[in-house]
Amino acid sequence: MDISVPTISVNGIAPSTLVFGVLGLTLLAFIWGRFRYDLVALSALLGSVMLGLVPADEAFSGFGHPAVITVAAVLVLSRGFERSGVVDAISEQVLKAGERLILQLAVLVGTVVVLSGIMNNVGALALLLPVALRLAREHNTSPSLLLMPLAFGSLLGGLTTLIGTPPNIIISSYRGSVTGEAFSMFSFFPVGAVVALAGLVFIVLIGWRLTPKRAGSASTEGMFDTAHYLVELKVDEDAKANGMTLQQLRHELEESLPILAVVRDEQRRTGNAFYAALKPGDILLLEAGPEELKQLEDKLGLSVISADQEDESEEEDADKQVDTEGLQLVEAVIRNDSIMINRSVRRLRLHHQFDMHLVAVARDGERLKQRLRDIRFQAGDVVLLQGDEEEMHESLATLGCLPLASRELQLGQPRKLLLSVTIFALAIVAMLLDLLPAAVALSTAALVSLLIGILPLREAYQAIDGPVIVLLGAMIPVGQALETSGGAALIADGLLQLGSSWPIPATLVGLFLLSMLLSNVINNAAAALLMAPIATSLARGFEVSLDPFLMVVAVSASCAFLTPIGHQSNTLVLGPGGYRFSDYWKLGLPLSLVVMLVGIPMILWRWPL
Structure with a gap:
């Protein structure tokens, strides 16, 4: 696809200057993080059209670009691998890693490196994250020692x-x-x-020692200690709550109290599925602090029959712990692209739209103590939810959450497992033999997977990461405008003048560092889109082969190891690992240097100037 824009000034302002202005504002918006990156990218595209940098009739041509189609097809195929049991079969073997931490790291990180080469790296991490948490729980290992290496391994495997x-x-x-x-x-x-092997060896032997040892959330009980926060309240004859539904009770209190269960006639029913009116003798099992308890007693006449365990004044209750089995609780981490970000539980209408209750929220490895209705969710938050087990998976996918609760590995049907692998292998062969372009081969494989029932159509649409598709489709024309306006050539000329007395490998190091820093503050796909035209102009300026410059951009754009916002994989382990923003560079910086020191000589060997 070629976008040609006349290089004429607009009101006396050169097109290259306008492009720099648009990209500068876009980068600031990416770094600020107030708006989702897909909205920022779309704003950049429309702004470029209005300024005449991108022809109006070519504005949305990026959405049909082979790169966008290929990414969407890979996301669908990745979900198909999960559905057919391909990855679970591998994960079952990972759980046999044993008690030695180095062996656990070698198996976990090695597995995610391999998987990330054949499927979306975020998908590979999402599949192995519960496995890592289960390993940490079973062997009493701090999850923070496993999760950051696992996230970085998923980025290395993508290379x-x-x-x-x-x-x-x-x-x-x-x-x-x-x-x-x-x-x-x-x-x-x-x-x-x-490069991936060098990174793997560094992480397993040295890198993990640079990660903090924190409690994290190896299990729901470990982070939330749910039973210690539960109380039991009884509905008396003269209680105002008598005859109310749970929804009416919450409305009366103007609170989002998580009522986890109602006990009636010695049978416990989960709160999200209880719609009957309360009657005398019913017992409510819920999470409530002292302030909420006072409201429940004063406004509704409910009486406490089992106080919080932390009340040391009642010795007879000191060893009593409310049973939380069967409450259908699930722990999940909020993704970067979740619809929950910057929204409250009331605005999301979790119970009405998704039939789920919010029980607790943890951030940076610690449970938040503020009222649930006042919390505005952030990417990386770990939430404890209650809902119907059969519908929970779909609801979490719609909300943009990744479940962390330990799950039994389901190996799927052997026939579908074999079919899934065969379809993917045929697509790869078609690409290797140049029978079909990558976008066509992978899209065909995804379509066949849907037609033969490996993956339901609804799950296929859920698997396609909408914000990433919008980001790519919008930024491709903007990135090309950087080249057609002469902006990329201006940047390259500046780099050429600075490095005129340097050897070309030194310029490649500068290109690597610039692209790497960019990928740590904006999406790595956007970094690649912006840096590719600059790399091309540099290669033309030096009058050497284009390939090593493009390869440097490809490798460095995936080195988002310095921040939790550089890549979704980093954000997904932020809450479960109990990490802070400043933890990432301690392992990420030396790992980035290892990648650069190994990668650039390898690039020059394989793709000589």
């Missing part, structure tokens, strides 16, 4: 193949538009595999 990470897909498509020939499925493997 090995075309479909491992969006930057590889973008760089391949960009090369195709410039030279007429895109990178193939395994063009990235010689460099990516060596």
Whole structure:
């Protein structure tokens, strides 16, 4: 796709200056984080159209770009692997890692490196995250020692193949538009595999020692200690709550109290599924602090029959712990693209729209003590929810949450497992033999998977990461406007002048560092889109091969190891690992240096100047 824009000034302002202005505001908005990155990208696109930097009739051509189609197809295939049991079969073996921490790290990180090469790296992490938490719980290991290495391993694994990470897909498509020939499925493997192996060895032998040892949330009980927060309240004959439904009770209190269960006739029913009116003798099991308890007693006449365990004045209750089994509680982490971010439980209408109750919220590894109705959710928060087990998976997917609760591994049907692997293998063969372009081969594989029932159509649509698709579709024309306006050439000229007395490998180091820093504050796909035209202009300025410059961008754009916001994988482990923002660079910086020191010589060996 080629977007040609006349390089004429707008009200005396050169197009390159306008592009820099648009990109500068876009980067500031990405860093600020007030608005989701897909909305920021779409604003940049529409602003570019209005300024005449992108032709109006080409504004949405990016959504049909092969890179966007390939990313969507890979996301669907990744969900198909999960559904068919391919990854669970591998995860079952991972759980046999044993008690030694180094062995656990080697197996976990090694597995996610391999999986991230054949599926979306966020999907690979999401599948192994519950496995890592289960390992931590069973062997009494701090999850913080496992989760950050696991997240970084998913980024390293994406370097090995075309479909491992969006930057590889973008760089391949960009090369195709410039030279007429895109990178193939395994063009990235010689460099990516060596870099991933070096990173794996560093993490397992040295890197994990740079991660903090924190409690994290290896289990629901570990972080939330739910039973110690529960109280039992009885509905008396003269109680105002007598005859009320749970919804009416909450409305009366103007509170989002999580009523987890109602005990009637010695049978306990979960609160999210209890719609009958309360009657004398009913017992409510709920989470409540002293302030809420006073409201319940004063406004509704409910009487406490089992105080909080922490009340040391009642010795007879000191060893009593309310049973939380069967309450259908699930722990989940909020993703970067979740609809919950910056919204409260009341605004989300969790109970009405999703039939779920919010029980507790943890942030930075610690449970929040404020009222649930006052909490505005953030990416990386860990939430404890109650809901119907059969509908919970779909509701969490819609909300943009990743379940963390331990789950039994379901190996699926052997026939579907074999079919899933066969379909994917045929797509890879078609790509290797140049029978079909990557976008067509992978889209065909995704379609066949849907037609034969490996993945339901509804789950396929849920698997497609809408914000990432919008980001790519919107930023591709903006990135191309950087090149057609002459902006990329201006940046490259500046770098050429600065590095005129340096050897070309030194310029590649500068390009690597610039792209890496960019990927840590904005989405790595956006970093690749912006840096590809600059890399091309640099290669033309030096009059050398384009390939090593593009490969440097591909590798460095995936080195988002310094911050929790640089990549979704980093954000997903923030809450469960109990990490802080400043924890990431302690492992991420030396790992980035390892990748650069190994990667650039490998690139120059495989793709000589």
